[in-house]
Amino acid sequence: MTDLYKTLHAEGLISDESFNKINRNEEPQLFSVHWEIKTLLYLGVLLLTTGLGILIYENIDTIGHQFVLLLIALICIGCFSYSFKTHLPFSTDKVKSPNTSFDYVLLLACISFITFVGYLQFEYKAFGTNYGLATLIPMLVLFFVAYFFDHLGILNMAIANLAIWMGVSVTPKELLLHSDFNSETIIYTYLLLGILLLAGSYATQHFNFKKHFKFSYQHYGVHVTFISLLAGYFFYYSSVLWVVFIIGIGALAWFIYRDAFKNRSFYFLLLVILYSYITISSLVVRVLILMQDEGALYLMMLYFIGSAIGLIFVLINLNKKIKAA
Known part of the structure; x- marks a missing residue:
């Protein structure tokens, strides 16, 4: 040819x-192995920390707790020293890593720091029974490191520690599987956490301060807020207060819907549609149950079949609108 x-x-x-x-x-075209190398480096950090943990666990009687703490502290100090020496100047915009290994050394430093604080509290009760302080210090350090070094992975760790400090779990799966929603305290704690995260996502974009952090805040914030509002609706099912939570779901859905179109994010649009569908379906089922009629059961079956088909068409059309925007 x-x-x-x-x-x-x-x-x-x-x-x-x-x-x-x-x-x-x-x-001949060059083949990029960028993500393969990043994956291997992440696995390297994970395997290193796991291997050290197993080694220490199996030999703790001969090694001693003081030596373990010293080893963790040396790893932490060494990694942080390297990070502070090689990092690029701070900027409110996105800052690239100075080299390939920087992000992983910094990640190892943060994991070592959290391990050190946790080990110190578990073995020596350094903070006594003040567990809030034991989780507050790692959280503040992680937020500082995430912003100072511009590290999204550590920002996610900081958000998780914020949830731990508030006494909850930010992961939606854990939130659904292991949390007791039959409690006003838990519901309002989740709601406060979700609002704080959504406020953080708005602030990053509004003040043009680390705008690329917005997704992490909004991702967790949307899940936690929607689930807490749904939990509040079911908790106050027999009270008039359920209306307040339904209005809250509607307001949040409208806010995220507009933001998703503005930023052309089909992911957040998908979340809005799914959580809205769950809410509308729960209201439909509630009305049909009140009918106390055999025909209500057939109507319920028809509703779920028809709404599922309609949901697919809605998502396809919205995806087209976002692409055309």
Whole structure:
């Protein structure tokens, strides 16, 4: 094929610009192993920390707790020293890593720090029964490190520690499987956490301060807030207060819906549609149950079949609108 292109170019049938483009396309292309290397580095940090943990656990009687704490402290200090020496100047915008290993050394430093504080509290009760302080210090350090070094992974760790400090779990799966929603305290704690995270996502964009952190705040905030509002609705099912939580779900859905279109985010649009569908379906089921009629059961079956089909068409149309926006 190259000889053919040369002949066509020599006869003037192909311009110089087109011929150069063809030559570039014919040249062997480089294969990027960027994500493969990043994955291996993350696995390396994970395997290192896991291996050290197993080694220490199996030999704790001969090693001693003081030596373990000293080892963890040295790893933490060494990693942080390297990070402070090699990091690029702070900026409110996104800052690139100075080299490939920087992010993973910093990640190891933070894991070591959390392990050190946790070990110190577990073995020596350094903070006594003040567990709030034992979780507050790692949380503040992680938020500082995430912003100072511009590290999204550590920001996620900081958000998780914020949830731990508030006495809850930020992971939606854990939230659904292990939390007791039959408690006003838990519901309002989740709601406060979700509002704080959503406020953080808004602030990052509004003040143009680490705008790329918005997704992490909004991702957790949307899940936690929607689930806490739904939990409040079911908790106050027999009270008029359920209306307040339904209004809250509607207001949140409208806010996230507009933001999703503004930022062309199908992911958050999908979350709005799914949580809204759950809310509407619960209201429909509630009305049908009140009918106390055998026909209500058939109507319920027809509703779920028809609404599921409608949901698919809505998502397809919204995806098209976002792409066309």
